[in-house]
Amino acid sequence: MREAAVVSQPNPLQRIPGVAIVLGALIVLFGAIAPGFLTPANLSNVLVQSTILTMLALPMTLIIMTEGLDLSMGAVLTLTSLCVAIVSLATKSMLLGLGAGVLVGAAFGTVNGWLVAILGIPPFVATLGTLGMAQGLSLIVSDGQSVVGIPHSVRDIYSATLLGIPVPIVIALVTYAAFHGLLYHTRFGSYVFALGGNREALRYAGLSPNKLLIAVYAIGGTMAGIAGLLMTARMNSGHPTAGLGLEFDAIAAVAVGGTSFERGNGWLLGTLLGVIAVGVLRNGLNLISLPSSVQVASVGVLVIVALFLDGLRSRT
């Protein structure tokens, strides 16, 4: 198992250029053309706004490493954000809200994993189905309306600082450290590498690939639950379309970050830089007064280009 992990670890020298060049080019570009881009306040803003995406993109990296995909993440985040809003509104307790969000998220993640691993449904269709289900449940629990009047304890999470660092950034850093430890320093991590590259080896080692796969998707759902709390805190409300399309930004970050869609190897630091690249792209386009529609379209182009390059690399 250890060997499998070592073999499929990407060569950093080969990887760093790709995502670093994209990120560097975007920073130089917007530094030159977008007024106010390179101010400390704006850069810190980019990082704070990237936290929710980080929470989705890190587990998405693991899922894509297993040659899977989770299209339901944005919709599940919408649902968990509504759960956080509704429960914290009813109980006045941030923790109970978070608990509800995490529970619903983990349930959806487990269902995704079950559909993919046990029923063998292709991940993109299974999670497209659960996307519809989460979207539907969001409309049903909210009746299509925003949930307002969130307690202060929830709101404060997004605006508070810890030792001068905004709390969302602290949460993102802790999450990154946890994922890094999980993927590169635990046995579970090397199993995740094996899930993408060598499932047979897991079977020969007496492990159940299905259970591991369910766990990977469940982690994704759980993270969407935690991110739901941040989303509710950020918007100061629960909104039935809050997470619309966020899974796509997450896929974009993973693709730009150099995780391969075809070879089952992943690179978490690349994903983190990819998240920042997507954040910089959106922020920069916003600063030069291009509407969010153009931002959405350019993230789409970014993904297609990244995947094309990934395909080129995997063929050489």
Added chain:
Amino acid sequence: MTDITKETLSPPRSFLSQDAIQLFYRLLAVFLICAVLAVLNDSFLSLGNILNVLRQASLTFFIASGLTLVVLTAGLDLSVGANVALSACVAGTVIHTTGSPVLGILTGLACGGVVGLLNGIMVTALRIPSFIATYGMLWVLNGLTYWYMAGETLHGFPAGFRQIGSGYLFGLPIPVYLLLVFLGIGTVFAQRTIWGQEIYAIGANPVAARLSGIPVTRRLLLVYAVSGTMAGLASIIFLSRLNSAEADIGESLTLPAIAAVLIGGTSLFGGVGTVFGTFIGALILTLVLNGMNLLSVSANWQPLVTGIIVILAVWLDMKTRRRAQ
């Protein structure tokens, strides 16, 4: 993946007996849903409601029929809904500025077709997996459409143009005639032409198809372009029926179209399925949604039910195929 070889050994036509059984089950489902709805609600069997169901099903069918060809090649086109929205907005603008519905219709079809062709290029030349390439395209189109419309709504189209979506001929809505025409064309194309058979062969086993001299790239380009053009056609029907176009009209169209294809028995793994099955699939889905509507279930429940239906349809398909072997 392992069952691919088995399918290539026998051409699609020899599946006829098994296909016939599958079709029988689906027609039975249509009948049962109708019976249940007729018992539960008096207005279900009214002429107005039946025509409404057919008209609604025709819209899903137009999108889903082109998508069927894509799925037959073991691909997927997630951009169809967004393509409908962009094509409708472009066609609507052309009709408004030139005053010519014909020019508008042609532009709408061309817009859909070009988007489809771009999908095909991404899948063939750039070798990006179809579901992720068309998913990227979805967001590109979404962004373009919102940017192009800038929050505006186009409405008020010439009366002649509006006949396409809302007019009647001998008591039947015009979209129903179009449905029959495209059902016929689609079935003949897939079942009775060499190109159609080649599409089945590509879906069953792309490598064998290439080795036996089928121009795989060109056929795939064709399939994606057809899927896009059918989305363009759907956009015209949509435009003329609603008499308006907005950037967000496509958001609720993709999942039902995929559901119709999968309920209709077309396999996600390629090589198995028919356009007629997709028509039945569109009918079943529309009946379910129409029934919920008649029983005054809130429209908020529709995505949830459609999502469950998609998963159930894939699961049943995989189960029956496994048993058939």
